[in-house]
Amino acid sequence: MQLSKYVILLCLSLILINCGDTNTSKKTGLSIDTKEKSLMLGDTLNLSITNPKNLNITNVSYQLDGKPIDKNTVLNDITLGEKTITATVNYDDKTETLTRPIKIYNNIIPIIYSYEVVNTYPHDITSYTQGLEFYNGELFESTGQKGESKLRKVNFDTGEILKNIDLENQYFGEGLTILDDKIYQLTWQAKRGFVYDVHSFERLSIFNYGTSKEGWGLCNDGKTLYKSDGTEKVWLLNPDNLTEESHIEVYTEKGKIPALNELEWIDGKIFANIYQRNGVVIINPKTGGVEGVIDFKPLRKLVKQHDELDVLNGIAYHPERQTIFVTGKNWDKLFEVKIKKR
Numbered sequence: 500m501q502l503s504k505y506v507i508l509l510c511l512s513l514i515l516i517n518c519g520d521t522n523t524s525k526k527t528g529l530s531i532d533t534k535e536k537s538l539m540l541g542d543t544l545n546l547s548i549t550n551p552k553n554l555n556i557t558n559v560s561y562q563l564d565g566k567p568i569d570k571n572t573v574l575n576d577i578t579l580g581e582k583t584i585t586a587t588v589n590y591d592d593k594t595e596t597l598t599r600p601i602k603i604y605n606n607i608i609p610i611i612y613s614y615e616v617v618n619t620y621p622h623d624i625t626s627y628t629q630g631l632e633f634y635n636g637e638l639f640e641s642t643g644q645k646g647e648s649k650l651r652k653v654n655f656d657t658g659e660i661l662k663n664i665d666l667e668n669q670y671f672g673e674g675l676t677i678l679d680d681k682i683y684q685l686t687w688q689a690k691r692g693f694v695y696d697v698h699s700f701e702r703l704s705i706f707n708y709g710t711s712k713e714g715w716g717l718c719n720d721g722k723t724l725y726k727s728d729g730t731e732k733v734w735l736l737n738p739d740n741l742t743e744e745s746h747i748e749v750y751t752e753k754g755k756i757p758a759l760n761e762l763e764w765i766d767g768k769i770f771a772n773i774y775q776r777n778g779v780v781i782i783n784p785k786t787g788g789v790e791g792v793i794d795f796k797p798l799r800k801l802v803k804q805h806d807e808l809d810v811l812n813g814i815a816y817h818p819e820r821q822t823i824f825v826t827g828k829n830w831d832k833l834f835e836v837k838i839k840k841r
Contacts (some may be wrong), residue, residue, distance in 0.1 A: 506699070508567035522599045528552050531586050531599045538574060539606040539752065540786060546570040548588060548597075558589040572807060575671060579603050579787040580731065580748025581753065603751050605788035609780070611841045612793045616755075617822060618835035621658035624803065626651075627828045628673035630684070630717060630761060631813035637661075638824070641675040648672030650684055650700060655824065655833060665694075672762055677713070678722060678738055683724060685714030706741035716762035718769060721734050725769055725784065727762055731755040733769065733787070745788035745808050749780070756780055757791060763814040770814050777811040777827075793838055795825060801833045 521531040528551040533544055546561055546810040547570065561568050562585040571675075622628075626649075630641035638655045642648055648666040648799045653659070666672050666686070673685035681703065682695040690708040695701060708714065711734045716727040724736040726743075749756045749771070758774040768781040768790065777799055781791035795811050802808065809828035816823055817835075826833045 516651055522597060523549075524597060526593060526748070527554060527590075529554070529588055529597055531584055531597050533584070533599075537572045537604065538581060538601055539604045540574055540577070540788065541606045542574050542603075543567070543626060543828040544570065544572045544574065544584075546572075546584065546595060548586060550576055554590040554591045556588060556785070560587045561585065561624075573618065576718055577603065577746045577786070579605055580788040587764075592820050598602040602717045604754070605750050605786070607790065608752055610623070610787045612791050612838045613782075613841050614793060614795065614836040616798075616834050616836050619801075620655050620833040620835070621832055622656060622806075622826050622833040623653075624805070624829055624831040627809070628761075628813040628830070629673045629823065631826065632675060632677055632718070632763070633817050633824075634677040636817075636819065639675060639677060639682065639697075640813070641672050643672045643687065643828075645669065645671050648686075650675070650695065650737055651681065652700075660687075662700055666751070674727070676717040676719045676762075678719045678721070678724070681738075683717060683719075683738070683741075685726070687715070688713055690714070694741075696725045708742035711746075711758065715760050715774075716771065717765040718762035720764050720767075720784070721800075725762055725764070727759040727771065729758060729774070731759065733759060733762070733771075733782070747782075747784065748791060749782055749787045751789045761812050761814055763816055765816045765821075768839065770816075770823075772812050772814060774812075775810055779814065779825075798825065798834055799827065799830075801834075802827070803830070 510823045530549045532547045532549045554802045582601050588595045625735045627643040629643045638653045640651045644669045650664050652662040671687035675684045680697045695703045711728040713728045715729045718725050726734040733745045734743045760772040761775040763770045777796040779793040807829045811827040813826040822835050
């Protein structure tokens with residue numbers, strides 16, 4: 500696949516944002532100047548103060564999202580996306596606080612990955628798949644649609660449903676992840692999720708969302724839960740109290756990647772479905788930078804074509820086999836694949 504095709508596929512042909520002087524002080528004319536129209540990871544800020552009235556400035560201090568920085572700070576060890584620069588300016592025994600927004604993009608072009616289907620298994624064609632994950636060699640699945648949402652344990656070889664509970668009709672099931680024998684399952688717009696015992700499926704607790712917009716995908720790194728909400732943001736949750744402690748924003752070198760859906764943690768990276776794109780992006784969880792992309796669009800042609808057929812959704816990594824299992828909403832097949840760089 501050519502890079503230009505990849506850009507079209509994932510709707511990444513975004514115009515770089517011109518970070519102009521949008522926050523000039525009406526009183527003094529002071530404003531923050533970055534000298535750059537766009538910024539990438541690794542760039543130097545080169546901050547200065549525009550002073551059209553030649554005020555006697557005695558001191559300037561800067562912050563980036565509330566953290567002190569130098570005027571020539573290099574943008575390393577930082578998350579991507581929308582940020583706020585704040586400058587505290589002292590002049591003539593007075594103080595003025597200035598702000599301006601910036602956007603920080605990734606500094607690499609994502610690697611394009613292809614895949615090989617190594618096995619195909621049956622999948623319940625009525626399952627509107629939202630979450631998929633292996634835990635201790637067993638496959639768990641969360642499905643959506645009001646009145647049809649379920650939590651399941653599935654024999655992936657045969658498609659047999661080994662354990663199943665139905666969600667209450669008002670809930671639209673979304674992603675799931677499993678940590679320390681607890682299943683965490685999201686719902687879409689109800690702004691709440693559920694915690695279950697992985698063995699009995701007994702519901703242990705209910706948790707509410709914080710700032711995140713909705714519930715879409717969920718994964719974990721063994722310590723922290725990562726939650727998507729249908730935007731470019733991935734929220735970091737404390738598994739003990741389910742509070743949203745921080746977030747990353749997912750960006751390429753050209754712009755943000757919205758509509759992040761089902762998530763899977765694989766070898767230190769977050770793999771994320773892009774809703775309606777039948778593709779997966781590989782995300783650096785420390786920065787939010789997109790490091791790779793996989794186009795799974797051809798798989799949809801390999802499943803039964805019917806009126807309820809919907810997009811790819813569902814990524815589950817099998818660590819012992821070192822393969823990825825993928826399926827979609829109302830697909831009759833579950834594909835085991837290996838990925839490789841093009």
